[in-house]
Amino acid sequence: MSAIVLIPAAGAGRRMGCAGNKQYLQFADRPILAHTISVFDQHPAIEKIFVISPADEIAFCRAEIVERFGFAKVCDVVAGGNERQDSVRNGLQACGAAAAQIILIHDGVRPFLQAAVIDQAIGLAAEVGGCVVGVPVVDTIKEVDANLIAGTPDRRRLWRAQTPQVFPFQVIDAAHRQAWQEGFYGTDDASLVERLGLPVAMLAGSYRNIKITTPEDLLLARMFHEEGEGSYAAHRPRI
Numbered sequence: 001m002s003a004i005v006l007i008p009a010a011g012a013g014r015r016m017g018c019a020g021n022k023q024y025l026q027f028a029d030r031p032i033l034a035h036t037i038s039v040f041d042q043h044p045a046i047e048k049i050f051v052i053s054p055a056d057e058i059a060f061c062r063a064e065i066v067e068r069f070g071f072a073k074v075c076d077v078v079a080g081g082n083e084r085q086d087s088v089r090n091g092l093q094a095c096g097a098a099a100a101q102i103i104l105i106h107d108g109v110r111p112f113l114q115a116a117v118i119d120q121a122i123g124l125a126a127e128v129g130g131c132v133v134g135v136p137v138v139d140t141i142k143e144v145d146a147n148l149i150a151g152t153p154d155r156r157r158l159w160r161a162q163t164p165q166v167f168p169f170q171v172i173d174a175a176h177r178q179a180w181q182e183g184f185y186g187t188d189d190a191s192l193v194e195r196l197g198l199p200v201a202m203l204a205g206s207y208r209n210i211k212i213t214t215p216e217d218l219l220l221a222r223m224f225h226e227e228g229e230g231s232y233a234a235h236r237p238r239i
Contacts, residue, residue, distance in 0.1 A: 002047035003122050004101060005040045005164075006091035009033050009061070009108030010054045010080040021057065023108045024064075025218065028225045032212055033061075034069050035111035040104075041071045043115055045122055048075045050095050051108070052087045055079040085185050085192075089176045097169035102126060105172070105189050106164040109212040112224055113164070117205050125166035130200035132166075132190045134159040135207050159202055162209050165189045171198060 009023045023033040033051075040046045051074060053061045058077045066074045078094045080087035088105055097103060102122050106113065117133060125131040137158040143151040165188060167175075175192035179185070186192045190200050212221050 002101070003045055003104055003166075004095050004097050004169075005046055005049045005104045005106060006052060006088060006095065007033075007036060007040075007049065007106055007108045008052045008080065008084055008087045008091070010052060010057075010084070010087055021054070022213065025212075027218065027222045030069065031065060032111055032221070033108045034065050036106070036108050036113075037065065037071050037074065038069070039111065039113050039115070040106070040118070041073045043118055045119065046073060046104075048095065049073045050075060050091050051077045052080045052091045053077050083185060085176070085179070085189075088189060089180060092169070092173050092176055095169075097173075099168070099170040101169050102166060103169050103172055104164040104166045107211055110163055110209055111212070111221065112206070112208050112210065114206060114209075117203070117209075118164070121164055121166045121203055124201050124203055125168065128199050128201040129171055130165075130167045130190065130193050130198060131203050132161050132188075132200055133164055133203050133205035133209065134161045135205055135209075136160075161188055161190065162205055162211070167193060 010021070024031045037049060037051065040049050049071065051061060051066070058079060061077045066077065076094060078091050081090055102125055104121065121131050121133055137155045137160055141153055141155055141158060142149050143153065171193060172189060175196055178196065179192045193200055208224050210217055210220060212218055
């Protein structure tokens with residue numbers, strides 16, 4: 001089953017403390033975004049990739065990422081919107097997917113996704129109608145109101161959502177269209193599908209599938225890269 005990947009890559013570098021966008025920061029001799037695209041460009045189940053970039057960076061992204069590293073499956077660099085949700089909607093409109101074709105939405109700064117997880121996510125999304133990769137929460141979570149603890153949810157029921165988030169095109173497109181019509185903005189793509197009352201499965205991914213947003217994350221990324229793929233099993237959650 002061939003799938004299409006949308007890669008939102010329009011995040012600013014405020015938490016990273018850098019002047020430009022964080023996806024262009026480098027480790028292991030290439031930008032973070034190039035590492036991320038490479039995961040999908042090499043995967044046999046992926047037919048097309050659409051990178052979603054700020055409009056004023058499209059030419060740079062094409063030249064310095066897509067063309068420089070020879071990514072054959074990147075069909076286009078699409079202009080993003082004001083919010084991540086707007087950017088994903090633009091990608092959905094541009095990708096030309098068939099109704100039942102599987103769409104993977106993956107953060108441009110998550111370069112450590114494993115090929116096996118992609119396979120599992122595609123299969124689960126086709127079966128259930130939606131899938132989010134994530135990991136169980138390991139810390140105790142507190143609800144806080146006015147700086148006072150209001151409750152302690154049972155962490156056995158809590159997962160940390162990652163990407164990819166994976167859906168048939170007809171499902172995620174309908175969810176984004178309805179959210180746009182109603183002026184609703186969710187915290188992730190799955191929340192838009194959930195509000196339609198449709199099922200979304202959770203798939204155990206890896207604790208190393210980090211989103212690189214801070215200087216500490218970049219240090220971890222460099223460590224993971226040096227460590228290599230052999231340690232992947234140690235980072236899979238036991239559930």
